[in-house]
Amino acid sequence: MLESSDYLKDDCLKINCTVGVVVSATNCSQLNSIQVPESDIGAHFGMLLDNMEGSDVIFNVAGEKFHAHKLVLSARSPFFRSKFFDDGVEEDEQEIVISDLEPVVFKAMLHFIYRDTLTEDVDMATSSSSPVCSVSETLTTKLLAAADRYGMDRLRLMCESHLCKDISVNSVSSILALADGHHATELKAVCLKFAAENLAAVMRSDGFTYLKENCPSLQSELLKTVAGCEEVAAVKVESHGVYGPNFQMVVTPMAEESDKEPSIWTSS
Amino acid sequence: MLESSDYLKDDCLKINCTVGVVVSATNCSQLNSIQVPESDIGAHFGMLLDNMEGSDVIFNVAGEKFHAHKLVLSARSPFFRSKFFDDGVEEDEQEIVISDLEPVVFKAMLHFIYRDTLTEDVDMATSSSSPVCSVSETLTTKLLAAADRYGMDRLRLMCESHLCKDISVNSVSSILALADGHHATELKAVCLKFAAENLAAVMRSDGFTYLKENCPSLQSELLKTVAGCEEVAAVKVESHGVYGPNFQMVVTPMAEESDKEPSIWTSS
Numbered sequence: 001m002l003e004s005s006d007y008l009k010d011d012c013l014k015i016n017c018t019v020g021v022v023v024s025a026t027n028c029s030q031l032n033s034i035q036v037p038e039s040d041i042g043a044h045f046g047m048l049l050d051n052m053e054g055s056d057v058i059f060n061v062a063g064e065k066f067h068a069h070k071l072v073l074s075a076r077s078p079f080f081r082s083k084f085f086d087d088g089v090e091e092d093e094q095e096i097v098i099s100d101l102e103p104v105v106f107k108a109m110l111h112f113i114y115r116d117t118l119t120e121d122v123d124m125a126t127s128s129s130s131p132v133c134s135v136s137e138t139l140t141t142k143l144l145a146a147a148d149r150y151g152m153d154r155l156r157l158m159c160e161s162h163l164c165k166d167i168s169v170n171s172v173s174s175i176l177a178l179a180d181g182h183h184a185t186e187l188k189a190v191c192l193k194f195a196a197e198n199l200a201a202v203m204r205s206d207g208f209t210y211l212k213e214n215c216p217s218l219q220s221e222l223l224k225t226v227a228g229c230e231e232v233a234a235v236k237v238e239s240h241g242v243y244g245p246n247f248q249m250v251v252t253p254m255a256e257e258s259d260k261e262p263s264i265w266t267s268s
Numbered sequence: 269m270l271e272s273s274d275y276l277k278d279d280c281l282k283i284n285c286t287v288g289v290v291v292s293a294t295n296c297s298q299l300n301s302i303q304v305p306e307s308d309i310g311a312h313f314g315m316l317l318d319n320m321e322g323s324d325v326i327f328n329v330a331g332e333k334f335h336a337h338k339l340v341l342s343a344r345s346p347f348f349r350s351k352f353f354d355d356g357v358e359e360d361e362q363e364i365v366i367s368d369l370e371p372v373v374f375k376a377m378l379h380f381i382y383r384d385t386l387t388e389d390v391d392m393a394t395s396s397s398s399p400v401c402s403v404s405e406t407l408t409t410k411l412l413a414a415a416d417r418y419g420m421d422r423l424r425l426m427c428e429s430h431l432c433k434d435i436s437v438n439s440v441s442s443i444l445a446l447a448d449g450h451h452a453t454e455l456k457a458v459c460l461k462f463a464a465e466n467l468a469a470v471m472r473s474d475g476f477t478y479l480k481e482n483c484p485s486l487q488s489e490l491l492k493t494v495a496g497c498e499e500v501a502a503v504k505v506e507s508h509g510v511y512g513p514n515f516q517m518v519v520t521p522m523a524e525e526s527d528k529e530p531s532i533w534t535s536s
Contacts, residue, residue: 033433036425037425041309042307054342070322071316071337074316074321075313076309116308157302157304157305161303161304
């Protein structure tokens with residue numbers, strides 16, 4: 001039987017092999033090319049934050065002082081731009097009291113504003129091993145809230161991306177609630193999808209009881225997701241125009257000839 | 269003969285195949301991950317340059333005016349930091365006359381300072397099709413000179429990387445001369461290596477005649493490269509501490525109560 005095969009000729013078995021080579025990276029001549037290093041613009045502005053050179057504003061966060069630059073804050077956050085440029089705030093060095101953020105959160109926010117990266121504290125923070133109730137207590141969550149209030153979209157997405165990794169049957173309800181509260185539409189969509197796919201287990205979790213009582217509207221959104229009548233991921237909530245951080249501005253008498261009335265940034 | 273083979277048992281040929289699967293990219297569940305967009309810090313500061321909000325300095329380059337921000341310039345260039353911070357320059361809006369750069373070069377430099385990218389003009393500019401003598405006339409070359417004088421290492425490397433692509437037998441001598449003149453050590457190393465490898469042809473080029481007459485020291489460096497007695501690529505010239513752009517500062521009477529004497533930034 002074997003002898004009659006087409007592949008056997010003159011007592012010789014020919015095996016035809018095709019060998020494919022996968023090139024993982026094109027290794028062109030390195031001789032005639034010069035590598036340009038990564039962007040260092042974040043490092044440059046980070047140095048300004050570290051050495052406080054040219055600082056023209058001081059933030060007082062629960063007694064802790066942070067020196068910063070109005071120009072950098074304005075370039076990076078629409079909230080600060082509106083406050084420093086549009087409201088015609090006076091030029092003297094000012095002390096601004098921040099009453100709605102903890103110092104560690106404000107510090108992480110400043111780090112992002114200047115360096116365009118997350119602090120190591122945030123990068124290392126994973127709440128996956130911690131109990132459900134503490135999701136809202138993590139630095140990442142607090143930074144998400146700050147990013148939302150100060151209008152920093154990329155920072156918000158960075159935090160959403162981090163929190164996304166913590167989604168579990170036990171945590172999804174509380175992450176969904178905070179995503180909803182902080183305009184984190186991408187995170188909310190992922191939560192809704194995850195909850196819909198693991199509905200029975202999620203409904204038995206403690207977090208869901210909290211969700212039912214405090215965010216009833218999210219239940220109907222979840223129902224819609226389960227029913228598949230809404231492409232959740234495609235829903236984009238328009239960026240909200242009104243920011244409301246709790247801000248108080250105190251003009252300190254640093255400039256000698258300052259005789260203007262102090263302006264107060266009221267909380268909304 | 270075939271019948272006696274170890275691989276043939278009971279009229280049956282067994283072929284053992286090992287199939288390897290090459291995964292080109294780990295395609296994890298995209299459901300549970302949120303993509304964070306690229307850095308936008310350059311775009312943010314670019315907007316400041318475009319709308320001139322909060323500008324506190326004006327540059328006059330051959331009659332063309334450019335509004336800028338001392339803080340951004342200082343963060344990005346050691347030359348400007350030294351001028352604006354260390355020299356204790358007064359706070360009023362100033363007009364600074366730049367006499368050693370063309371407006372188009374200064375504009376490209378500002379673009380890099382704020383956006384951390386090259387302008388399209390530079391990105392598109394390739395002198396490979398143009399004659400030898402014009403290498404020093406390209407925007408990239410002029411920007412390289414500016415980057416060197418104002419201490420912007422990454423910009424200089426970007427220009428070096430661009431010019432590197434233009435190296436040919438005809439152009440290498442002039443590129444080598446300007447790399448040497450502007451502390452472009454990486455570009456210089458590539459030029460020396462290229463010239464050493466194509467020595468006979470390079471020595472017959474017009475550019476080499478110029479090199480012999482104007483930069484005799486480069487000839488001995490080339491000889492060393494040919495002799496292979498120096499690892500050129502490893503030679504790193506220490507960053508030079510003294511910058512010497514031709515600068516004149518004119519304090520314009522924008523602030524009403526300005527009665528200080530104008531300070532002049534002399535050329536070196």
